[in-house]
Amino acid sequence: MDHIFSSSALHITLILLTICKGISGATFTVINRCDYTVWPGILSNAGSTPLDSTGFELPHGGSRSFQAPPNWSGRFWGRTGCTFDLNTGQGTCLTGDCSSNQIECSGKNANPPATLAEFTVGSGGQDFYDVSLVDGYNLPMIVEPNGGSGSCLSTGCITDLNQQCPAELRVESGQACKSACEAFGSPEYCCSGAYGTPDTCKPSVYSQMFKAACPRSYSYAYDDATSTFTCTGADYVITFCPSLSSQKSARDTSPPASTANGSETGTGSGVGPIGIDTSWLPSFLTGISPSAVSCSAWQFNLILSAISCLFLSSVYL
Template identity: 70%
Template sequence: MDYFSCCFPTLISSLVLLLLASYKGCVLAATFTFVNKCDHTVWPGILANAGSPKLDSTGFELPQDSSRSFIAPTGWSGRFWARTGCNFDESGAGLCSTGDCGSGQVECNGSGAAPPATLAEFTLGSGGQDFYDVSLVDGYNLPMVVEGSGGSGMCASTGCISDLNIQCPQELRVGEGDACKSACEAFGSPEYCCSGAFNTPATCKPSVYSEMFKTACPKSYSYAYDDATSTFTCSGADYTVTFCPSSPSQKASSYSTPTTEGTTTSQGLGTGSGLEYTGTGSGTEYGAGSGTGAGTEYVGGSGTGAGGETMLADGSWLAGLAMGDSYKTTPPALQSALMAFTTTVVLIFALLHL
């Protein structure tokens, strides 16, 4: 009995730690790996949405043919982009010609990208399902592809492989073709910004400019209400964000359109797969939602996601656990882990009592 009293809590603690470490989908969430295949250095920027913790860096230098990884916790949401044409001195002070975050430093320190910039946006769902997209709503500065690995569900690759700077119309062009503005950024008109009388999916339609973006990059957001073919889901995956992919991988070149069956649209809220679109961009409202920063944000809506997993209204299986309805809402991988853990504890308890 003394051995049991002394060692049983330690054994249980060790098992709990092993369980948590092994189930990265609920504890460590996702590893983001940034890869630079451009023929020049880029300086990725990272902006966490309100309520999400900062990652290990908010901005860093990424030389050609190099990579860097970060771990993001469950529930994290935010965006990534690449700054180009940067000039930083030895103290880390400087500016970038595209995607500059206005901090005057390599670290963005909570500031977002100045448009135009290609954005990768993520919400790591605590209900087991992640949502992600690549957005051109705030324009484009370089090609970018997002690929998931080790996850379950659709987990389709998305992004923009085309060089839009080459085909950018003169009225949207930045400098000598360094970047390509969105029509909203260039003209500020409500019909291009989906604002004012054009702030609903019914009144804000694709423009000739957004259709040009969509044709070149069919899996990227081209304007505010471009949800149906631009939002992707995956569960328990790690993600690779590649800047200037030299050529599409087999996975990236065989994009599959997200399932939109059952998708509904309500006034002011372009929805898809149980999501509500509340994005804004560059201080100009895109749609009737709220929030700040470029691109899109997602807030928890109830319903069945594109990956086929049912989520609670608050996006959390933990609420179901507290209410005694956990088995229906707990992610399948965690169900198995919990069952294995329970069995292990029972066996250890029995052995210690022999």
């Protein structure tokens, strides 16, 4: 009887902690494995609280983490070839510039062409994420979920498309590749006007080239079925110029089956009882996790009660 009670208390504790994990949002860690400095840019969508920075310098081998609240949505990208004044922070970038003339993008979007990592963080439910080449490409990027439940697959573009870029899409510097929409501006490439629906806007020879090189990335506006990914309760690592091990993980796993709305399906296996990921539990209990888990007072009291039951039942076993 005590054993059953102890097991039930453990399950309750894990369920409640998982709920709080979902409510806490997500931690994004940006890593630069390029052999040159990258200046990441961050844009929070309208209605989302801005993160701690909107643009910063990230040298080779560097990393930086950000805590996003529930329901946050926005995008990350890399700027290259930047020159900024150390005293004023003013300057410009060769690719991915955000037209703020500052290291901080301050609400400005990336100037195409730029590889984009896009996220919508759920509140106790699914996160949605993708890597998009709809606005062109400037450097390799991969997104990898850490923890969480569901399909939680890595996605991105690890191929150097600058080396494969057709002459009509290549920027003058050769360090970025335009989308067909930016290069030609015609409705059939931009999915606008009479081509503004999934039925009328189809893949072009150019978007098919992007898709062949990076099968999990968005190649044109309605490329949802194999390009939108979901995970519940995860943190995310965004890597520029990913390592060979990351490249292998992105290359060797097939794209997910899609639902009617374009997001993939998954059963979720987890690593703990009843399919719950418990890898973050020790750091939560010890308080040393770099990303705080925020719960309301009643949720916290429920968790303490469950932990107390677990402790007492183990004492009297």
